[in-house]
Amino acid sequence: MTEFIPPGTRFHALPSPFPMKRGGELRDARIAYETWGELNRARDNAVLIVTGLSPDAHAAANAGNAEPGWWEAMLGPGKPIDTDRWFVVCVNSLGSCKGSTGPASVDPSTGKPYRLDFPELSIEDGADAAHEVVRGMGIERLACLIGNSMGGMTALAYLLRHPGSARTHINISGSAHALPFSIAIRSLQREAIRLDPNWNNGDYDEATYPESGMRMARKLGVITYRSALEWDGRFGRVRLESDRPDEEPFGLEFQVESYLEGHARRFVRRFDPNCYLYLSRSMDWFDLAEHADGKQADGDVLQGLARIRVDKALAIGASTDILFPLQQQQQIADGLRAGGAEAEFLPLESPQGHDAFLVDIERFGPVVADFLAGI
Amino acid sequence: MTEFIPPGTRFHALPSPFPMKRGGELRDARIAYETWGELNRARDNAVLIVTGLSPDAHAAANAGNAEPGWWEAMLGPGKPIDTDRWFVVCVNSLGSCKGSTGPASVDPSTGKPYRLDFPELSIEDGADAAHEVVRGMGIERLACLIGNSMGGMTALAYLLRHPGSARTHINISGSAHALPFSIAIRSLQREAIRLDPNWNNGDYDEATYPESGMRMARKLGVITYRSALEWDGRFGRVRLESDRPDEEPFGLEFQVESYLEGHARRFVRRFDPNCYLYLSRSMDWFDLAEHADGKQADGDVLQGLARIRVDKALAIGASTDILFPLQQQQQIADGLRAGGAEAEFLPLESPQGHDAFLVDIERFGPVVADFLAGI
Numbered sequence A, B: 001m002t003e004f005i006p007p008g009t010r011f012h013a014l015p016s017p018f019p020m021k022r023g024g025e026l027r028d029a030r031i032a033y034e035t036w037g038e039l040n041r042a043r044d045n046a047v048l049i050v051t052g053l054s055p056d057a058h059a060a061a062n063a064g065n066a067e068p069g070w071w072e073a074m075l076g077p078g079k080p081i082d083t084d085r086w087f088v089v090c091v092n093s094l095g096s097c098k099g100s101t102g103p104a105s106v107d108p109s110t111g112k113p114y115r116l117d118f119p120e121l122s123i124e125d126g127a128d129a130a131h132e133v134v135r136g137m138g139i140e141r142l143a144c145l146i147g148n149s150m151g152g153m154t155a156l157a158y159l160l161r162h163p164g165s166a167r168t169h170i171n172i173s174g175s176a177h178a179l180p181f182s183i184a185i186r187s188l189q190r191e192a193i194r195l196d197p198n199w200n201n202g203d204y205d206e207a208t209y210p211e212s213g214m215r216m217a218r219k220l221g222v223i224t225y226r227s228a229l230e231w232d233g234r235f236g237r238v239r240l241e242s243d244r245p246d247e248e249p250f251g252l253e254f255q256v257e258s259y260l261e262g263h264a265r266r267f268v269r270r271f272d273p274n275c276y277l278y279l280s281r282s283m284d285w286f287d288l289a290e291h292a293d294g295k296q297a298d299g300d301v302l303q304g305l306a307r308i309r310v311d312k313a314l315a316i317g318a319s320t321d322i323l324f325p326l327q328q329q330q331q332i333a334d335g336l337r338a339g340g341a342e343a344e345f346l347p348l349e350s351p352q353g354h355d356a357f358l359v360d361i362e363r364f365g366p367v368v369a370d371f372l373a374g375i
Helices: A123-136 A150-161 A180-195 A211-225 A228-234 A255-267 A273-285 A301-306 A326-338 A353-359 A361-373 B123-136 B150-161 B180-195 B211-225 B228-234 B255-267 B273-285 B301-306 B326-338 B353-359 B361-373
Strands: A010-013 A030-036 A046-050 A087-091 A142-148 A166-172 A312-318 A342-348 B010-013 B030-036 B046-050 B087-091 B142-148 B166-172 B312-318 B342-348
Touching: A010 A123, A030 A123, A046 A123, A046 A150, A087 A123, A123 A150, A123 A273, A142 A150, A142 A361, A150 A166, A150 A273, A166 A326, A166 A361, A180 A211, A180 A273, A180 B211, A180 B228, A180 B255, A211 A255, A211 A273, A211 A353, A211 B180, A228 B180, A255 B180, A301 A326, A312 A326, A312 A353, A312 A361, A326 A342, A342 A361, A353 A361, B010 B123, B030 B123, B046 B123, B046 B150, B087 B123, B123 B150, B123 B273, B142 B150, B142 B361, B150 B166, B150 B273, B166 B326, B166 B361, B180 B211, B180 B273, B211 B255, B211 B273, B211 B353, B301 B326, B312 B326, B312 B353, B312 B361, B326 B342, B342 B361, B353 B361
Parallel strands: A046 A087, A046 A142, A142 A166, A166 A312, A312 A342, B046 B087, B046 B142, B142 B166, B166 B312, B312 B342
Antiparallel strands: A010 A030, A030 A087, B010 B030, B030 B087
8 A cells, every 4th residue: 555655754764673562573664754943952952742643744844844734833933832942853653654664564575565464563662663763863861752642642651661761741632541432432443444345354455445444434533533512513403505415315414424524535545544453453452551560450550650750741631532531631640640740630621522632722732832831 | 124023012003194294105104012001091191102213112021022121120010110000102113123114114005115215204203103103092191201312302393293292201311403423423323334335225135234334333323322431440441351362353352342242243133224224314304493483593492392382391311421412401401491391400420321221220210200200
């Protein structure tokens, strides 16, 4: 399958072999990244952003790519993550298809795409790979590590596996382990892809891309990324215009259905289905309790978190998030505090659900700006 | 397609032709029903139950069928709906496949199943059909009309279209119109069925039943019928036993996935996909605002509700219901009160989501019993 790499993307070669947490290793693997601002002489003004499942490394416009990025309002000169002060790095996750090595990449040992021969992917592998990029820049210690959504998991794994690697941390709509509602949603998304005959156990090409499965997965994603409250006000029961009737039996009729359809159209064929499956499963597997002094039992998440050492941390999320609910950000703050950090939990009354950090900059921007101003 | 009719089911022939709200009519149609208790001489002790999307008329064991029903704990001698006092009728919804006429039934004009030639189905049609069953028993006025979930919609349509037909009303986890989150979920369930090649525009048989689509639809249903809170305690991150590994790539691994799988297995091939599509869409279409003095605009739901005349009403629901959220039951109580009813809204702190009325009898039972005791 094709990869989807924005212009201006830069690459960092990972050590080869690069060992994977659950076994196996990658050879000649790479991580895609972009940067904003200047690294100062002391190399102590670096901020790393680790992302959710689908974004690339192009968080905002920069010299290499003037197109707006997925966090354009948050990142730039004078913006909440102020690139006049900070040297900001954003990495594309290991396992993705936006430039970093993943199941859609060519396996150097065969000359063909990995597909399902890619080794099992863990959140921890993504964290280790991101850490390699930062170390490759000669940065010993980040000023701040920022993780959103899945990136909130990646950031916690990064901090735990690489002690002393960051002074501060902002965890945005993240979690220290996956809970059953989120697992159920992601399991269903994966099942939709697996049930699509075109998926064919991962062996598809552009002509046989499993479009139906990816449409379903994306629509279910969007439903859980936003909130019922927002949609009541935004769509209500408004119908599609009558000059665009959907003649299919049981076809689209309401605006909310058309909104989901638009999201699905913009996503399918722009993301590799195997990469989606690998990244999705890595979130289900993630459990910081595994790192709680060798114990793996449930309920040790706080112990796992308490093993992390940062000076200062902020955990924020949206009150309407059903996928990474607020109590998970509260848990992160509690656990980091138990580990000695000055950690704050700030629940934000945003109507925009899990995706609020991408769109509700009015609420998320000042909180991030204030935290960074204070370090 | 096969229909699925419990033993002991009784049938009421609808007037022929039976006109449908959105156009068309049914000939020789029937409604399946069951009864419990005895109708008194004054014929004033009748309680009618209208159901959610999937149940049949067998709400509890009775003389015709000793098997436990879907509301066994709620209905019977000495139970919250006490059949020593009340004559209880439960109808299978028009459009279903559990005995009442629906898309899986034979069209008398062709001798073949209706499939997609069944006329467009509205909640109001189901209400009119249920009203015919009650009138056919010589009951002019119900002591109480009880509607659950979709049945909560049916009950409101019944009361509005048949003034004076019930003294009191209990609306359980119902709503006066569908909101966009619920529409989105149901739209995705229908899309899963429509995308299954076996659905074939409604033209399948037992050998080509669209099992994949129905599995997806059911799993998504179960996810939205329960609550994240309940699942945290019930499943946590517990894995399946290691002696039952799922060897499929990205196969089941967590207990919550196996739970969904079990629900799907018990549902597919026991419900007709076309009936599912028709009933699902009827919920999306339902909007009591249409009945607000001829106006059809959004926001007139309260006016529609205020046109209903009952003496006393109770609207209850679960705090964790994401499909028919509590504010919808509050709206029902507010609207009925504006219409002159003594109407109470009782939010119940149940962890079990939309399905709580089926399983959390500890909370729902006493409230229903108290209301019925007071009339």
